[in-house]
Amino acid sequence: xxxxxxxxxxxFFSTLYLTSFSQQSLNDSDFANAGDMIRVSxxxxxxxxxYKTAGANVLWDFSSLVWQTQAVDTxxxxxxxNLAYAVLFSNLPFNKYKSNVAKRANDITTGGSFxxxxxxxDVINYYYKSNKDYHQTGFGASVGGIPTPIGFKHPDxxxxxxxxxxxKDTSLSDxxxxxxxxxxxxxQQTRINHxxxxxxxxxxxxxFDVTRxxxxxxxADSVYVDTFNFGIKLPPSRTKEYKWIAKGMKEPVLxxxxxxGRGGGAETITAIHxxxxxxxxxxxxxxxxxxxxxxxxxxxxxxxxxxxxxxxxTATVQFYNVEGREILEQKIDNGKTAINTxxxxxxxxxxxxxxxxxxxxxxxxxx
Numbered sequence: 001x002x003x004x005x006x007x008x009x010x011x012f013f014s015t016l017y018l019t020s021f022s023q024q025s026l027n028d029s030d031f032a033n034a035g036d037m038i039r040v041s042x043x044x045x046x047x048x049x050x051y052k053t054a055g056a057n058v059l060w061d062f063s064s065l066v067w068q069t070q071a072v073d074t075x076x077x078x079x080x081x082n083l084a085y086a087v088l089f090s091n092l093p094f095n096k097y098k099s100n101v102a103k104r105a106n107d108i109t110t111g112g113s114f115x116x117x118x119x120x121x122d123v124i125n126y127y128y129k130s131n132k133d134y135h136q137t138g139f140g141a142s143v144g145g146i147p148t149p150i151g152f153k154h155p156d157x158x159x160x161x162x163x164x165x166x167x168k169d170t171s172l173s174d175x176x177x178x179x180x181x182x183x184x185x186x187x188q189q190t191r192i193n194h195x196x197x198x199x200x201x202x203x204x205x206x207x208f209d210v211t212r213x214x215x216x217x218x219x220a221d222s223v224y225v226d227t228f229n230f231g232i233k234l235p236p237s238r239t240k241e242y243k244w245i246a247k248g249m250k251e252p253v254l255x256x257x258x259x260x261g262r263g264g265g266a267e268t269i270t271a272i273h274x275x276x277x278x279x280x281x282x283x284x285x286x287x288x289x290x291x292x293x294x295x296x297x298x299x300x301x302x303x304x305x306x307x308x309x310x311x312x313x314t315a316t317v318q319f320y321n322v323e324g325r326e327i328l329e330q331k332i333d334n335g336k337t338a339i340n341t342x343x344x345x346x347x348x349x350x351x352x353x354x355x356x357x358x359x360x361x362x363x364x365x366x367x
Contacts, residue, residue, distance in 0.1 A: 023056070023198050024209055024247055026163040028131050032250040034077040034101050037326055041067035041204070041276035045269045051242055051256050054212070056165065058199030060244070062254060065204055065272070067279055072326055073251065076102040081124050084147035085140035089126040097137045097151040099126040105139070110185060110221045110234070118143075118177075118185045118223070127158075134159040136173070143179055150177050156191060163211055163245070167195040182225075189219040201244045201254060205276045208246040208253050215241040240267065249275065277324035288312065288360025293353055299365040302342040308335050308353070315355040321347070341366055 032038070043065045053060065078089045081102040089099040108120040120141035127136050135155035141148060157171035170193075176186040197212040217239045224231035239259050243252040254274040258267040293308040293315075306317060313335040319328040327349070330339060344366055352361045 023165055024211060026159075026211055026245055026247060027161045028129050028134065030245070030247050030249065031129060031134055031159070032073075032075040032101060033129070034075055036075045036250050038073045038075075038250055039276055039278060039326055040071055040073055040273045041065075041279065042069045042071070042271070042273045043067055045272055047256070047269055047272065054197040056198060058197050058212075059202075060199065060210075060212075060254075061202045062274070063202045063204060065274065067204070067276065070276065070279060071273075072329070073103065075250075076104075076124075078102045078126055081126075082140055082147065085124065085126070085149040088149040088151055089137060089140075091128075097126070099128050099137045101127040101129055103127070108141070110187075110223070118179065118182070122147075128155070131161060133157050133161055135171070138175065143177070144182070148177070150175050156189060157193075158191075158215075159193065159213070163195050163213065165195055165198045165211060167193070169193050184224040184231075186222040186224075187219065188221075189217060192216045201246070203254055203274045203276075205253070205274060208244070208249070210244040210246045210253065213243045213245060215243065217241070239270070251275070278320065278326065286358035288315075288353055288355070288358050290360060290362065293360060293362075295351055295362050295364055299367045300341060301367065302340065304339050304341055304351075304364060306332065306337050306339065306351070306353075308332055310335060312353065312355055315353050318352045318354070319344070320350040320352065321345075 049062055049064070051060070078091060078099040078101070079086050089097050089102070091098045091100050103125050105123040105125045107123060110118050120143055123139055123141045125136055125139045127134060135157040136152065137155055138149065138151040140150065152173050152175045154173050155171070156173035157169065160167070160169040171191050172189070173191070174186070174188045176184060178184045193213055193215050195211050195213050199210065201208045201210045218236050220233065220236040222231060222233045239257060242256040242258070244254040246253050255272070256269060257271040258269050261268055292312055293306060295304055295306050297304070308315060313332060315332045317330050317332060317337065317339070318326055321327055327344060328339070330337065346366050349364050349366065350361055351364055352359060
């Protein structure tokens with residue numbers, strides 16, 4: 001059995017075009033909790049498929065998407081995501097910014113060459129999920145090298161539950177932050193959500209009954225620069241998120257982000273990502289010999305040990321279940337690592353070792 005087969009890079013394409021699909025209602029149980037990990041693939045932003053089709057009983061066929069890169073979306077506990085932000089976003093009943101999910105995000109830069117630029121790095125977004133809605137309470141980021149928690153005055157509501165075909169809702173969110181020796185940034189945003197379609201979605205990962213939600217987002221920043229005692233409101237930015245959501249899949253199985261073209265022209269796609277299994281380019285694989293690392297005991301219970309040769313002393317270890325989903329990732333510590341498996345379900349796992357593009361794997365049993 002080869003590596004690609006073990007980690008389930010084979011997939012099934014549906015070729016049966018159904019004439020009637022099932023409509024669904026989505027609620028909080030269909031979205032991620034702290035501890036969930038979801039692998040996504042990112043193809044080219046060039047797309048010839050009509051992604052805008054709306055209405056009932058729609059069939060969207062994106063089976064021709066070809067991955068270029070992959071990432072793992074990891075949903076964190078607000079308490080452990082970053083201790084510097086744990087107090088502001090603690091999940092306490094009286095806390096305005098209470099959160100129960102966190103997730104790392106891209107860096108943020110606002111402003112520009114003609115006005116003070118604000119840059120936020122090492123961003124972690126914080127959310128609160130309830131049976132009412134799923135909203136962002138704020139974020140934490142490094143601002144001028146200082147870890148800074150930023151709570152939203154009004155939350156950004158990503159989803160209001162239940163989500164049914166035809167559902168519409170609007171949220172207004174805002175925050176401001178004063179940065180010493182720089183100035184003040186005030187951010188305001190309007191999000192309009194519309195569940196405009198339902199039907200069946202085909203991706204390289206599989207076939208799903210979905211509800212499609214479009215989020216139209218208008219954001220505007222105002223910057224006040226201390227040095228010049230001068231402020232300015234920057235032009236608003238407009239974006240759209242097309243999200244195909246299936247029951248129990250934790251986050252959209254496909255998402256396409258766009259921005260409007262100049263002068264009202266055609267939309268420009270800025271990002272595409274879809275849920276997927278681990279995929280490896282066969283021509284890029286260098287095998288790590290099985291005699292370069294050992295795993296014991298097998299079968300195991302609460303702890304397994306991994307020992308490697310010196311050239312793999314800082315390799316990465318990843319656990320995959322029989323469905324090909326990544327369950328755990330950890331660095332080897334100086335050639336030997338103990339991994340706590342007590343919280344994993346009993347069964348068969350693939351343990352993959354990787355370093356500098358080379359891969360090796362072994363099968364273990366937890367009982």
